[in-house]
Amino acid sequence: DVKVTQSSRYLVKRTGEKVFLECVQDMDHENMFWYRQDPGLGLRLIYFSYDVKMKEKGDIPEGYSVSREKKERFSLILESASTNQTSMYLCASSFSDSSYTFGSGTRLTVV
């Protein structure tokens, strides 16, 4: 089975902190994605990557950055966390022509 592992299930951070969310997949997928999920808004795409060192903005990239130094790892960075970034963050990966496999999610609370 493909595994997409997110480093933390729950995270509490203070306003202004720099936050790293890590995602690792073990199936050599080219594509990796970061979403946030909020009630009533569904899944919104933050950033995605089709290859190592490549990144593309999604629909809501403001306040976030990403890093993909290795194929299996895609990190989401909150440069200065704010309370409106409290959310569930989901990582996913896929081959070019296939559906996604999601990680189990990180519920981030910014206080």
Next chain:
Amino acid sequence: QKEVEQNSGPLSVPEGAIASLNCTYSDRGSQSFFWYRQYSGKSPELIMFIYSNGDKEDGRFTAQLNKASQYVSLLIRDSQPSDSATYLCAVNYDMRFGAGTRLTVKP
């Protein structure tokens, strides 16, 4: 911005009934369509995908695609309480998702 919209929920059906979930999309060039199921507190999991116009059946699930009208639907026959979840429609491999429809199947 490319948009994916799903019929507003929540949707409640009795056990054994057919549940019908609908999704429309704005990008006429879209080629691939996916339905995911998400149980409360869990990650989405793929249940169906469809690429061609018409119907695709998998057990109790049928996906229907009409590219001319730009909609895709999911039918769940003989609905069970275990089908109670949020169903997400996704379009293309850079996956824009709809907001989801929460389905409740009442025993």
